[in-house]
Amino acid sequence: MGTSPSQSGIARLCTFYRRETWIEGRAEDQLTDVSRFPGMQAVAGFPDLHPGRFGPVGAAFLADRIWPQLVGPDIGCGMALFRLDLPRHRLKLDKAVRRLAVLDAGAAPERAVQALAAAGLAGRIGAAGLGTIGGGNHFCELQVVAQAEPGSPLAVGTLCLLVHSGSRSLGARVLEGIGQDWRQGFAPGSAAARDYLALHDLAEAWARLNRRLIAETAAEALGADLDLVCDAVHNHLIRQGDLWLHRKGAASVAGGLVPLAGSREAESYLLATPDAVPEALASVSHGAGRRYDRSAMHGRIAKTRSDLAALSRTRFGGRVVCADRDLLIEEAGAAYKSPAMVVADLDHFGLARRLAVLEPLITWKTGGLA
DNA sequence: ATGTCC
Numbered sequence: 185m186g187t188s189p190s191q192s193g194i195a196r197l198c199t200f201y202r203r204e205t206w207i208e209g210r211a212e213d214q215l216t217d218v219s220r221f222p223g224m225q226a227v228a229g230f231p232d233l234h235p236g237r238f239g240p241v242g243a244a245f246l247a248d249r250i251w252p253q254l255v256g257p258d259i260g261c262g263m264a265l266f267r268l269d270l271p272r273h274r275l276k277l278d279k280a281v282r283r284l285a286v287l288d289a290g291a292a293p294e295r296a297v298q299a300l301a302a303a304g305l306a307g308r309i310g311a312a313g314l315g316t317i318g319g320g321n322h323f324c325e326l327q328v329v330a331q332a333e334p335g336s337p338l339a340v341g342t343l344c345l346l347v348h349s350g351s352r353s354l355g356a357r358v359l360e361g362i363g364q365d366w367r368q369g370f371a372p373g374s375a376a377a378r379d380y381l382a383l384h385d386l387a388e389a390w391a392r393l394n395r396r397l398i399a400e401t402a403a404e405a406l407g408a409d410l411d412l413v414c415d416a417v418h419n420h421l422i423r424q425g426d427l428w429l430h431r432k433g434a435a436s437v438a439g440g441l442v443p444l445a446g447s448r449e450a451e452s453y454l455l456a457t458p459d460a461v462p463e464a465l466a467s468v469s470h471g472a473g474r475r476y477d478r479s480a481m482h483g484r485i486a487k488t489r490s491d492l493a494a495l496s497r498t499r500f501g502g503r504v505v506c507a508d509r510d511l512l513i514e515e516a517g518a519a520y521k522s523p524a525m526v527v528a529d530l531d532h533f534g535l536a537r538r539l540a541v542l543e544p545l546i547t548w549k550t551g552g553l554a
Numbered sequence: 555a556t557g558t559c560c
Contacts, residue, residue, distance in 0.1 A: 319558095
């Protein structure tokens with residue numbers, strides 16, 4: 185673990201990647217910048233660290249103030265893994281792709297309203313948009329367990345759904361709606377902080393519900409029952425005594441199990457997360473981390489028919505459904521680092537242990553024209 | 555990240 189010398193008034197900064205792990209310099213600069221925010225107590229950087237708009241992604245920040253930009257616009261975004269009771273031999277890939285097209289419409293309105301009420305959120309936040317995946321790096325992926333370690337809750341051959349999504353336009357509206365004052369952070373107890381926290385908590389609850397409804401919609405389309413294995417939020421804010429823990433692209437280990445997303449060309453992982461290293465701020469990586477930003481990918485992959493066709497098939501024999509050609513290129517497997525290296529780093533520092541390896545079968549981004 | 559910006 186890399187640790188900066190701690191002095192009075194300077195945050196403790198710990199990084200959890202080995203020397204041989206490539207981290208973009210600009211992301212490390214952002215991590216240092218944030219560690220110098222007034223009142224910052226501790227910062228943890230993980231091996232999927234990469235640059236973001238307001239600060240690094242793949243990090244956790246403990247502060248005596250509330251910094252909405254360190255959570256970002258997609259409040260409550262997270263990764264949820266579900267087990268399906270569908271036997272693999274009954275899965276017909278192309279038929280499943282056709283059936284999953286219902287994902288573009290989101291959850292049925294009656295179901296969305298009912299789920300919102302059951303979650304105690306009726307009248308506090310809208311049901312519109314529930315069950316929609318969104319854009320960017322979000323997806324709903326059908327996976328199969330390829331390897332399982334002792335203690336894994338998932339057996340080899342089990343079909344799963346991994347859902348990566350958040351609060352859609354709700355979280356973005358929260359960040360935009362609080363004006364520009366947030367650039368200096370909010371003092372806890374201030375009216376601004378209370379307003380932000382109330383909306384933040386709603387957006388986080390909505391996002392968790394959103395992931396479940398996406399998975400339920402997909403499972404129903406496949407004729408399968410499902411049960412939740414784990415759901416780990418990675419963009420949020422949570423109180424820790426007198427301090428505030430901000431996570432940006434860093435998964436909470438509160439549930440003891442965390443899904444770590446691979447890419448279209450790399451396996452995902454189920455991790456056991458013991459929370460035994462206080463400097464890691466009860467957080468781990470949530471994915472492989474970007475190697476190339478979105479614009480750089482357009483310079484690396486041509487928008488030819490054959491290149492786009494290649495991106496729609498994976499080395500696992502799977503399918504990628506993404507009618508938005510730009511997004512397909514921006515989210516190509518080549519845009520991401522190796523999740524195996526990320527997991528190796530987390531294991532090296534005692535933050536996570538590999539329980540299962542999952543291969544992608546169908547990645548659903550968007551079937552409609554964007 | 556955004557029924558987003560060009």
